[in-house]
Amino acid sequence: xxxxxxxxxxxxxxxxxxxxxxxxxxxxxxxxxxxxxxxxxxxxxxxxxxxxxxxxxxxxxxxxxxxxxxxxxxxxxxxxxxxxxxxxxxxxxxxxxxxxxxxxxxxxxxxxxxxxxxxxxxxxxxxxxxxxxxxxxxxxxxxxxxxxxxxxxxxxxxxxxxxxxxxxxxxxxxxxxxxxxxxxxxxxxxxxxxxxxxxxxxxxxxxxxxxxxxxxxxxxxxxxxxx
Amino acid sequence: xxxxxxxxxxxxxxxxxxxxxxxxxxxxxxxxxxxxxxxxxxxxxxxxxxxxxxxxxxxxxxxxxxxxxxxxxxxxxxxxxxxxxxxxxxxxxxxxxxxxxxxxxxxxxxxxxxxxxxxxxxxxxxxxxxxxxxxxxxxxxxxxxxxxxxxxxxxxxxxxxxxxxxxxxxxxxxxxxxxxxxxxxxxxxxxxxxxxxxxxxxxxxxxxxxxxxxxxxxxxxxxxxxx
DNA sequence: CAGGCAATTTGATGTTCATCAAACTGCCTG
DNA sequence: CAGGCAGTTTGATGAACATCAAATTGCCTG
Numbered sequence: 001x002x003x004x005x006x007x008x009x010x011x012x013x014x015x016x017x018x019x020x021x022x023x024x025x026x027x028x029x030x031x032x033x034x035x036x037x038x039x040x041x042x043x044x045x046x047x048x049x050x051x052x053x054x055x056x057x058x059x060x061x062x063x064x065x066x067x068x069x070x071x072x073x074x075x076x077x078x079x080x081x082x083x084x085x086x087x088x089x090x091x092x093x094x095x096x097x098x099x100x101x102x103x104x105x106x107x108x109x110x111x112x113x114x115x116x117x118x119x120x121x122x123x124x125x126x127x128x129x130x131x132x133x134x135x136x137x138x139x140x141x142x143x144x145x146x147x148x149x150x151x152x153x154x155x156x157x158x159x160x161x162x163x164x165x166x167x168x169x170x171x172x173x174x175x176x177x178x179x180x181x182x183x184x185x186x187x188x189x190x191x192x193x194x195x196x197x198x199x200x201x202x203x204x205x206x207x208x209x210x211x212x213x214x215x216x217x218x219x220x221x222x223x224x225x226x227x
Numbered sequence: 228x229x230x231x232x233x234x235x236x237x238x239x240x241x242x243x244x245x246x247x248x249x250x251x252x253x254x255x256x257x258x259x260x261x262x263x264x265x266x267x268x269x270x271x272x273x274x275x276x277x278x279x280x281x282x283x284x285x286x287x288x289x290x291x292x293x294x295x296x297x298x299x300x301x302x303x304x305x306x307x308x309x310x311x312x313x314x315x316x317x318x319x320x321x322x323x324x325x326x327x328x329x330x331x332x333x334x335x336x337x338x339x340x341x342x343x344x345x346x347x348x349x350x351x352x353x354x355x356x357x358x359x360x361x362x363x364x365x366x367x368x369x370x371x372x373x374x375x376x377x378x379x380x381x382x383x384x385x386x387x388x389x390x391x392x393x394x395x396x397x398x399x400x401x402x403x404x405x406x407x408x409x410x411x412x413x414x415x416x417x418x419x420x421x422x423x424x425x426x427x428x429x430x431x432x433x434x435x436x437x438x439x440x441x442x443x444x445x446x447x448x449x450x451x452x453x454x
Numbered sequence: 455c456a457g458g459c460a461a462t463t464t465g466a467t468g469t470t471c472a473t474c475a476a477a478c479t480g481c482c483t484g
Numbered sequence: 485c486a487g488g489c490a491g492t493t494t495g496a497t498g499a500a501c502a503t504c505a506a507a508t509t510g511c512c513t514g
Contacts, residue, residue, distance in 0.1 A: 068375035076378035078371050090371075093357065094364035100371060122360070129356045130320065133349070136363040137321035143370040144305050144317075144327060148295035150377055151303035151417050154470070182492070190378050192472055197493050212480080212492095381500065409462070419502055424463050439462095439510075 002039040006111070010037055013060045014111055017084045019135050020058075027127040034118060035111040046102035046110065047088070053098045055112050056088040062108025063180055065187060066100050077187030079143070080105075082179065086135055092118055105184055150190050155199040158189045160226040163208070163215060171221050178213040229266040233338070237264055240287045241338055244311045246362050247285075254354040261345060262338040273329035273337065274315070280325045282339050283315040289335025290407055292414060293327050304414030306370070307332075309406065313362055319345055332411055377417050382426040385416045387453040390435070390442060398448050405440040 006014065011032065014020050020028060037060070040046070046057065046064060057064070064081040078100055081087045087102060092115055104110075122129045149158055162185070167174045178185060186196040200210050206226055207218025217223055233241065238259065241247050247255060264287070267273070273284065273291060284291070291308040293315075305327055308314045314329060319342055331337075349356045376385060389412070394401045405412060413423040427437050433453055434445025444450055 066371075068372075068379060070379045074379060076375050078374045078378075090364040090367045092364065093361040094368050099368050100375065123353055123357070126350055126353060126356065129353065129360070130350070133356070133360055133363065134320040136360065136367055137317040137319065140317045140363055140367045140370060141321050141326050143367060143374060144293070145295075147305045147370060147373055147377065147417075148303050148327065150374065151305075152295060152297045152301060190374075193492070194473080194494085195471055198471085201493085420462070421464085421503080422501055425501085428463085 001041070001044065004037055006032060006035055006037055010060055010109070010111070013083070014058065017058050017086060018138060019086045019089070019131055022134065023127055023131055027125050027131075030121055030125065031113075031118070031128055031131075034121065035113055038110045038112055040104045040108050040110060042104055042106045042108075044104050046104065047098050049098055049101050051098050052096060053088070053091040053115060055114055056086065056091055056118070057102070057113065058086045058111040059083050060109040060111055063105040063184060064108060064110070065103050065105055065184070067103070067187070068100050077190070079146075080180075080184050080188040086139075089132060089135055090139070091115055092122065092132060105180065146190075155189070155191055155195050156202040157226060158191075159196065159199045159203060160206075160208075160223050162189065163217060164220065164224060167217065167220050169220055172219060174217045174220050176215045176217065178215065180213075182213075228268070228271065231264055233259060233262055233264055237287055237336070237338070240310070241285065244285050244313060245365060246313045246316070246358055249361065250354055250358055254352050254358075257348055257352065258340075258345070258355055258358075261348065262340055265337045265339055267331045267335050267337060269331055269333045269335075271331050273331065274325050276325055276328050278325050279323060280315070280318040280342060282341055283313065283318055283345070284329070284340065285313045285338040286310050287336040287338055290332040290411060291335060291337070292330050292332055292411070294330070294414070295327050304417070306373075307407075307411050307415040313366075316359060316362055317366070318342055319349065319359060332407065373417075382416070382418055382422050383429040384453060385418075386423065386426045386430060387433075387435075387450050389416065390444060391447065391451060394444065394447050396447055399446060401444045401447050403442045403444065405442065407440075409440075 014032065014035070020031065023031065035058075047053070049068065059081050061083055064087060065077050066079040066081065066087060067075055067077045069075055079087070088098065091098065122132055149161065153161065163176050166176045182196055183193055186193045189196065191199065200208065203223070203226065207222055209216040209218075241259065241262070247258065250258065262285075274280070276295065286308050288310055291314060292304050293306040293308065294302055294304045296302055306314070315325065318325065349359055376388065380388065390403050393403045409423055410420055413420045416423065418426070427435065430450070430453065434449055436443040436445075
């Protein structure tokens with residue numbers, strides 16, 4: 001793993017993230033200065049459940065799976081983090097140990113924020129505090145949405161939801177390019193890869209065609225009926 | 228619905244909640260002063276998904292279901308809130324509209340906090356900000372745990388988990404008194420009431436006996452094997 | 455204590471999805 | 485271009501759970 005201070009281009013990427021957008025001037029600078037950039041291999045563990053928590057992260061490039069393991073070794077993704085997303089910021093005020101695992105999906109670039117340092121910044125700077133609260137709130141809302149969706153919707157409905165949220169248009173035909181392997185999409189939707197594949201098959205009569213990562217939608221409005 | 232300012236006994240209850248424990252002096256007083264107490268009937272709607280968000284709440288007495296509805300009218304609980312718990316505090320910095328429904332399960336007493344007022348307090352008082360962040364962090368961790376548990380564990384395992392977390396002892400026999408109807412427990416665990424009942428049946432050979440709300444556990448360590 | 459209503463349990467059935475195995479695809483490398 | 489490998493799809497099967505209906509329990513009220 002390669003560590004270094006923030007370069008100019010990485011700074012630009014960080015500014016677009018949930019945590020830092022909304023910050024300016026000195027608040028922004030202080031938070032940026034506290035970060036270290038890590039280049040990581042695919043499938044490298046960022047942290048493990050039960051470990052003492054000493055940092056949270058922002059994804060600059062690549063994807064990170066947050067997941068839990070059952071005692072028998074089965075594996076369930078809880079969240080898939082994309083470029084621009086923050087994870088484990090709940091550890092700033094959330095207890096001593098990580099409560100889930102984090103692993104890169106492919107090679108990834110992460111900005112690492114030291115928890116102790118950020119705690120100090122949050123106490124001193126109400127703008128930073130507000131950014132952290134916004135970030136936490138959004139994640140809580142998203143995660144509650146996930147619980148509801150898991151409990152309420154079938155696999156094809158969840159897939160249709162995902163596609164519709166990423167559709168550029170309201171009606172007529174559209175296409176969506178998956179930003180990652182179907183493997184990750186399955187984890188994000190709480191499905192086994194086979195179940196995702198079958199969900200796409202179920203949607204085919206509704207005008208959804210799959211070619212690799214490219215998904216063609218015949219009629220967006222028709223797809224909305226599935227949900 | 229009966230509204231009034233905080234009485235002395237309600238003040239005592241509020242002090243024990245996640246949001247206010249940890250606060251003292253002026254910070255505590257300011258937040259307390261902003262609250263209004265509401266007495267509510269059973270099954271009264273506190274707010275609905277899509278409504279403009281103007282308040283968050285703390286449960287003083289009774290129980291509140293947070294849930295989402297599917298288009299066809301099916302119903303899925305996302306969280307069951309108990310006395311001492313805060314809900315919808317994610318709306319302080321989380322967008323304009325409520326993203327789920329809240330309804331009292333039985334007659335309930337709630338402390339209502341105006342969002343605008345609390346936003347002002349959070350900006351001015353870093354102690355209050357810290358309390359809000361702690362609250363958000365804990366809820367996020369709990370909700371992520373819920374996603375993982377739904378995806379990883381079967382119904383009997385989730386029931387066993389619930390019982391074990393509430394067991395006074397580490398080994399030997401124990402008993403757990405459910406604080407509410409099995410209906411609510413089913414919702415909390417993401418199960419239909421029938422599925423909860425069957426999960427208890429599955430646990431009977433493992434020494435779990437059910438009599439109304441009183442659950443007897445023959446051997447706590449044996450039950451831990453189920454998980 | 456009887457009656458009535460709501461909550462819970464039980465039975466029967468169907469759907470949804472996980473799992474295992476095998477075929478297939480695409481991509482990359484030698 | 486052959487070979488290999490990971491990712492994906494398809495088929496067959498089974499487990500888990502929802503749903504509907506009916507029986508039962510528990511609790512409250514008159």
